[in-house]
Amino acid sequence: RKEVEQDPGPFNVPEGATVAFNCTYSNSASQSFFWYRQDCRKEPKLLMSVYSSGNEDGRFTAQLNRASQYISLLIRDSKLSDSATYLCVVILTGGGNKLTFGTGTQLKVEL
């Protein structure tokens, strides 16, 4: 079983739609969680951290369910510029700052 699993997509949505991505992680010792964004042939960039209480940054909302080992990202009012691959990333307890990446979920926002 992969350490971090995501639906690869692609998710094709119209501009203005709300879209949600899910991610599951296998190691219950995971301590820190993030969503990164990666554009085609570019490096990943940190989108937001994910906190137990849930957190929001503009149109983006991230939630963590430790009991189910599940992380989600919700994007409201999708823009064309949101088209990218969204990577779920975890850090294991005692793993220092070693990031474990999921394979990513591809989002395509269309007119």
Added chain:
Amino acid sequence: GAVVSQHPSRVICKSGTSVKIECRSLDFQATTMFWYRQFPKKSLMLMATSNEGSKATYEQGVEKDKFLINHASLTLSTLTVTSAHPEDSSFYICSASSSGRQSYEQYFGPGTRLTVT
């Protein structure tokens, strides 16, 4: 945010040759640098972690004699792919972090696309 550069951005080489990729932190001192490899439609896979002035720690399955890593200064790490073969063709990305910042914050370079013919 912090800036990390990589050079070259793209390289094509013949099978059997060696290729060196540089990773530089331009505006901060990187106590730790990470090297990742990403195959098409796959996740980033950590290859090794290097701390300035010490030997790199390689992930399981990564050959240290094939992927030579040097982290000689707080702003430069290099990855040398020795005797490259077509299966080494991939996107190589470095990242850097600093003890003065949040431990989880890694700043990624733009990546190097290696094609071995």
